[in-house]
Amino acid sequence: MTTTNAPSAVPVSRPFSLWDMACRQLDAVAARMQLDPGTLARLRQCQRTLVVSIPVRMDDGHVEVFEGYRVQHNSERGPTKGGVRYHPGVTLDEVKALAMLMTWKCAVVGLPYGGAKGGVVCDPTRMSMGEIERVTRRYTSEISIILGPNKDIPAPDVNTNPQVMAWMMDTYSMTVGYSVPGVVTGKPVEIGGSLGRLDATGRSVATVTLAAAERLGLHPAQSTAAIQGFGNVGSAAARHLHAKGVKIVAVTDAYGGLFNPRGIDVAALHEHVRGPGGAGTLQGFQGADYDPDPVAANARLLASDADILVPCALENQLTAANAEAVRAKIVVEGANGPTTPEADAILLGKDVTIVPDILANAGGVTVSYFEWVQDLQANFWDESEINRSLDRIMLRSFHDVCDVAARERCDLRTAAQILAVSRVAKASRLRGIYP
Ligand code: NAD
Secondary structure: OOOHHHHHHOOOOOOOOOOHHHHHHHHHHHHHHHHHHHHHHOOOOOOEEEEEEEEOOOOOOOEEEEEEEEEEEEOOOEEEEEEEEEEEEOOHHHHHHHHHHHHHHHHHHHOOOOEEEEEEEOOOOOOOOOHHHHHHHHHHHHHHHEOOOEEEEEEEEEOOOHHHHHHHHHHHHHHOOOOOOOHHHOOHHHHHOOOOOOOOOOHHHHHHHHHHHHHOOOOHHHHHEEEEEEOOOHHHHHHHHHHHHOOOEEEOOOEEEOOOOOOOOHHHHHHHHHHHOOOOOOOOOOEEEEOOOOOHHHHHHHOOOOOOOEOOOOOOOOOOOOOOOOOOOOOEOOOOOEEHHHHHHHHOOOEEEOOOOOHOOOOHHHHHHHHHOOOOOOOOOOOHHHHHHHHHHHHHHHHHHHHHHHHHHOOOHHHHHHHHHHHHHHHHHOOOOOO
């Protein structure tokens, strides 16, 4: 949430509705599974959609009114769970789609949650800490009627962080009159957060990458990887892959890219970008060629000859326009929705193994689940126990998805969706319709 002096970033283009895309994917899987029309009709709708206005007195004294959303897609497998993003481009359409995606993500790794998502239309890079705190507290207060540790549990997402979660937890707790750490996850450890949460998503991406490589007979020490995005997910995925011997030959961020066919020293890069007083970007790192043109650098990364391509930045990165150029054997989706349906078809036609987002990046919500369990029990685990449990769940889920893919003779994305939708549909049938 800090403003950097870095050069201008690549603009985000969003040519179509994310919600329409999510529904189209659901329709395709439902048809394949012969899902009954009543269940499909229920899953095609969000259970609750709350739109709130958030009046905030800004530092210069004027009042600004922001729009916020909280959407709960489906609670049939348990309380709903999902992040809150602060971004000028947030729309209700996007929040609904991401809530549905969370339902599938929780189901595919077997967590007892449904999916939710939240967002506030604001630009935190242009706001002071005080303004961000006031937006957070009023937003939390407005949506508190549908929040609660047994109802709906937010977490950080784009432009929100442990401090924002601390303010959300405090606001909710002050409203009910006692401390409720389990109402949000991704909190600082000092107030009920979990060890291992910051690394969890990148760790899960690395775990499934190595499992996918093994299935293709690729040995980590003889494999190369290209990582798009060096934020929370990309940097942790790069570190964990590097630790297992995978050579990281290309890394990009929103401002440029680094390339070194002999391998990039990931620990040194992490220190340079994200260490105390770090640059915040890849720029200035010695030990690889730097391309300062983000569009050219990303095009070069996506078409690089690395064995493994790991998009960990934004949605819509692999499209009909660039998928043909991909040379990797494995694509692992660290980001949510980095591959358009058109690119998906092209990559599958080239026999590329795609490990889908709802499986690959589920490590974040899995450790959020561990955090919630620890908060409810007021009993905290050490980091090795958390990492062991996370690895176990990720490997089991990867193999569950591979088994469905073998049985149904389909790709891993379709298999993950079949597994997730069948679990939610089963819960829905068992619970029936109230009243
Ligand atoms: P982040 O903000 O920490 O990092 C994003 C990185 O992507 C930054 O390095 C940024 O410079 C780079 N980037 C932005 N635009 C780019 C572009 N056009 N080309 C190349 N790089 C670009 O975000 P994050 O938390 O790492 O999340 C990344 C993705 O992973 C998002 O899609 C997010 O929804 C998803 N995700 C995150 C988590 C989590 O626990 N953080 C969990 C599940 C999914």
